[in-house]
Amino acid sequence: MPSLSLNGKSILLVISGGIAAYKSLELIRLIKKSGGSVRCVLTKGGEQFTTPLSVATLSEEQVYTDIWSLKDETEIGHIRLSREADLVVIAPASANMIAKLAHGIADDLASTALLASDKPLLIAPAMNHVMWENPATQDNIKTLQNRGILQIDPGTGDMACGEFGMGRMAEPEEIFGAILGFFNEEKPLSGLTALVTSGPTYEPLDPVRFIGNRSSGKQGHAIAEALATQGADVTLVTGPVALPDPAGVKTIHVETAVEMLETCHKALPADIAVCAAAVSDWSATTIMSRKIKKRGDRIPPDLKLKENPDILAMLARPAPKRPALVIGFAAETENLIEAAQEKRQNKGCDWIIANNVGSTEKIFGADENHVYLITENGAEEWKRTSKKVVAKKLADQIADHFLTQKTQIAAE
Numbered sequence: 001m002p003s004l005s006l007n008g009k010s011i012l013l014v015i016s017g018g019i020a021a022y023k024s025l026e027l028i029r030l031i032k033k034s035g036g037s038v039r040c041v042l043t044k045g046g047e048q049f050t051t052p053l054s055v056a057t058l059s060e061e062q063v064y065t066d067i068w069s070l071k072d073e074t075e076i077g078h079i080r081l082s083r084e085a086d087l088v089v090i091a092p093a094s095a096n097m098i099a100k101l102a103h104g105i106a107d108d109l110a111s112t113a114l115l116a117s118d119k120p121l122l123i124a125p126a127m128n129h130v131m132w133e134n135p136a137t138q139d140n141i142k143t144l145q146n147r148g149i150l151q152i153d154p155g156t157g158d159m160a161c162g163e164f165g166m167g168r169m170a171e172p173e174e175i176f177g178a179i180l181g182f183f184n185e186e187k188p189l190s191g192l193t194a195l196v197t198s199g200p201t202y203e204p205l206d207p208v209r210f211i212g213n214r215s216s217g218k219q220g221h222a223i224a225e226a227l228a229t230q231g232a233d234v235t236l237v238t239g240p241v242a243l244p245d246p247a248g249v250k251t252i253h254v255e256t257a258v259e260m261l262e263t264c265h266k267a268l269p270a271d272i273a274v275c276a277a278a279v280s281d282w283s284a285t286t287i288m289s290r291k292i293k294k295r296g297d298r299i300p301p302d303l304k305l306k307e308n309p310d311i312l313a314m315l316a317r318p319a320p321k322r323p324a325l326v327i328g329f330a331a332e333t334e335n336l337i338e339a340a341q342e343k344r345q346n347k348g349c350d351w352i353i354a355n356n357v358g359s360t361e362k363i364f365g366a367d368e369n370h371v372y373l374i375t376e377n378g379a380e381e382w383k384r385t386s387k388k389v390v391a392k393k394l395a396d397q398i399a400d401h402f403l404t405q406k407t408q409i410a411a412e
């Protein structure tokens, strides 16, 4: 067994119906022992072969079984179940579960959570050898393989049903080894650290009111997650948002621009900095300790504001701890490319992701974005697509940048 760990990694384990479900208990034990956390979903079939109580005891987590459970849905919900995991594992994956997965059927909690998942998936098939060899199952397996799903082949041997053949679920140690391999494989950004800012900042005026910017944090959070998926060690510094913390990312919550700046400084050194936060440009010179009351003369209070520190510019200025690649955002309403190019030079950052917030396209709070990547070589348009795809493209571009640098250094 390799001496690698699953520290900080969370796994969603789906246990479907099959005698091999007893082996899943050992798998849970191995994951926990190596520092990982594991949340389990049991199908109705799975419940016939192992009990929610044994699964809950070993995983030290609540076990999820029912899509119609009001308690489970309000507390976590079938969407968040997979979204909060770094990897989804189905062990045992029954013939029925594999068929549902291949055809997008969502008729219980497990299959619904799987259809709503955007996380990598590893399956450990387990069934009678004739079921395994059946062309229907083999076609389904091919469909899943074409989708990039990871699979641990079943073994050959005596089956619980008394027959002999291929279909026995791989041993828990082997499945655990595949999980370790997944997390420890060399990825394009392995060994690099990244700092990402996201969300708005809130600048208090009094205990009740604040000045803030529009920002859902969706783009910044997606970037943090995409960088982590590519292997970077990511710290996300976020203002107040209504989003869950991305999986596999160290997330620090702040409120004001000054707090965000201080937290960013503490997170240095980093190889990559991406400033996606919509930082408020101003804050009140004095924060009133009591609520500002209307005076009755209809004259609004004379608010005195001061300029906030520019976090992007501070991170980008020449300094020993300056990240090798500093990327900012530019929300512009006119002359998008020129204004963004100017902003890139004024702030001293390397790249800018520019978007036109003055057009009729909805950007704030939307799931999609239409951006331009501005570098010293010019502008490249990324047509309207999901913020997750924008994040993935940016992470790919960052990985290419570091790979080119590495190749150049090696060639010198």
Ligand code: CTP
Residues within 6 Å of the ligand: 197, 257, 275, 276, 277, 278, 279, 280, 281, 308, 309, 310, 311, 312, 313, 327, 328, 329, 330, 331, 332
């Ligand atoms: N930014 C920052 N700190 C600030 C203001 C902005 O880090 N105090 C960063 C944002 O995270 C973004 C970039 O600067 O990456 C550009 O933000 P934008 O609002 O477009 O520009 P401003 O600097 O605020 O300039 P202006 O509003 O005048 O266009």
